[in-house]
Amino acid sequence: MSHLDEIQQWLVEKHLDIAYISDFRNIAYFTGFESDPIERVLALFIFPDHEPFIFAPALEVESVKKVGWKYPVYGYLDHENPYALIKEHIDKINKNPENWAIEKGNLTVERYESIKNQYPNAKFIGDLTPIIEKEKLIKTPDEIKKLEIAGQWADFAFETGFNALKKNLSEQDIVAEIQYALMKKGIMHMSFDTIIKSGKNAADPHGAPTKDLIQPHEMVLFDLGVVYDGYISDATRTVAFGEIDDKQKDIYKVCLEAQLAAQDAVKPGIPASKLDEIARNIIDKAGYGEYFIHRLGHGMGQSEHEFPSIMEGNDMELKPGMCFSIEPGIYIPGFAGVRIEDCVHVTENGCKPFTHTSKDLKIIPIK
Amino acid sequence: MSHLDEIQQWLVEKHLDIAYISDFRNIAYFTGFESDPIERVLALFIFPDHEPFIFAPALEVESVKKVGWKYPVYGYLDHENPYALIKEHIDKINKNPENWAIEKGNLTVERYESIKNQYPNAKFIGDLTPIIEKEKLIKTPDEIKKLEIAGQWADFAFETGFNALKKNLSEQDIVAEIQYALMKKGIMHMSFDTIIKSGKNAADPHGAPTKDLIQPHEMVLFDLGVVYDGYISDATRTVAFGEIDDKQKDIYKVCLEAQLAAQDAVKPGIPASKLDEIARNIIDKAGYGEYFIHRLGHGMGQSEHEFPSIMEGNDMELKPGMCFSIEPGIYIPGFAGVRIEDCVHVTENGCKPFTHTSKDLKIIPIK
16 A cells, blocks of 8 residues: 555545645655745645645646656646635535644644635644654655665765874864765765764764864764665764773773664564663663663654654554664763664564664774 | 844734744744754743743753853753643743734644643734744844855855866766865855756756766856855856857846846835846846746845745835845756846945855856
8 A cells, every 4th residue: 555545544534534744755755756845835635535636836846747746736826825726626626625634743823724714614633743653654665775775875974984084184074074975976965964073072962063173092973864865864883083991992882782782672563662771771780871861762764853762651562664773872071972873674573774884893093 | 122122022012921932043033042953842932021931952951051041941851741841931920821922834733732732711813923024124233244254155165166167077066066165164054955057957947956067168057055153145156167159148148237237226215026127127128038937036044035025016115134135047948047146135225245256257267
């Protein structure tokens, strides 16, 4: 069953007349057409017993057709009232849709009121946000393939970054080298701002790369990912720039042990929270529990803000096709920070990571 | 009067009890604290007769204090219900705010319903979206200063791009060179995806840079800008890669004439639409009217999606401090495209551009 068919079936089951998809990433998910319309209106309407249609800015109509969308697409010009036009197109299908489903987590109050103005008797009783989130939980083989390719580019980015590391370069300089190398290969978008943090700076899991020069005998944290055909990668490696001391080595060893243990434990049926617990117990027992200050992982796919969340309290059972990060971290203020992360997809009997850069402690010679 | 004071005064005038600012860019505008909270809740509450407060994810609280925010900031943890906490903080100030102002163009239905759940008797009668848009129309001297610095970096980017142009490089390669040079200078964010388009590709004002090699005797369009301290630049230059033919030169000349005429006409009191008309008349008279397929310009400041819109139908009178683009274009399908753009701010008797790269036709030697 296609992604679209699932929504159509849900509308039938819930006796809803129409679904209004407003999030451009979700429109990409259902239609293959990805474009951020910013302040313009881009919408997908799905019906229980009729073909769907896309409503788009006029200048996007040709692009929608190019991606192979086989249903109608209607355009509007900047001076036209998009919601009056939307009503005209809906009227051709259902004169008075009463029971609506909208994306409550995305639709603005302004647009909600615009629809209400066109349909004063409409009831907005269906919330698509959790339905779509649930549908996105399980990736298809085609999606997994894109995530794997995005992962390969993250591995390329690590290699580039490790090779670039040398004296008198700043964190920002390394970001520049990585993104330059990717762009030269045609990878034009990172999935989020590349994070390079060295020494003490890495003890703050937030904040941006600085102009600080990366010092010998520090650890350097790389957290990065790219966008490939609408799907992302996200991975973290922490390396040593020259020899490091025993305490640095120790937090690396503990963090790696936690990461591997959690990754090894992934299989269908295990609760998401259990993975967090496994990793956290290892870090706790080693005495670093207070320095692991975030959840173990997050779902990912089109972005790094999907489900399942790998944390205490989320007892959702893992299933094949779920994709998420496993990223324990140990952040000791004023000293150093380590995080090691792979994103994986759950398989029939375990999981497979999307990134393959070695997680053994890598000591990069000072040059 | 500060940006915040203006909202406070508006609340008093409209007899509103509370304003809920939800757009992170608008929070930056009023508080100086800029952070995209993605799915977490970041909010600013303003009262007619009491000091405002920021409500933020716990991990952001220290950062809010660091930017010099002198009023309260309250945090919440991921497992807490943010809207229940928000109510507790509001209750300390006003037990039962009845008349609310929200940002209808930003607040999602989900968050709107969360507030309604806490305040079942609330009336959401004020819409902050147009009020803030209007306030942002006039930039302060401090904002103009940031826009000028962002403009200087755009000029640097043009110089880098022009110098990089040589045979066997693709559009994407030139993007890579520009963004690399900026990152090496610490400018880590572009204000939008850099557009480099050559030859026929430039005839489509939309779409991304390709792997197509830039050919000698083509025109090459550069549309780019950076983010500097929360404010952007946005400028376009079209150059010739080697000698070009008379028709290419002609559309360049006409486009430049239109750009200069519109820019020369800017002064307080003139309607925005008049500038569009001036530029369009020149292009029409030269016989290229059908190829100028977008409005003349858009407002800008924190992003390129502000007001005033410089187009037919917008008769808003320009005032000192308004900032916008002037960017006529001529796009001949299958042949070439030219666009020339500066963003300007209106002064007491004219305007000043933020970018200063020469607009005379530049012929870059083939190498």
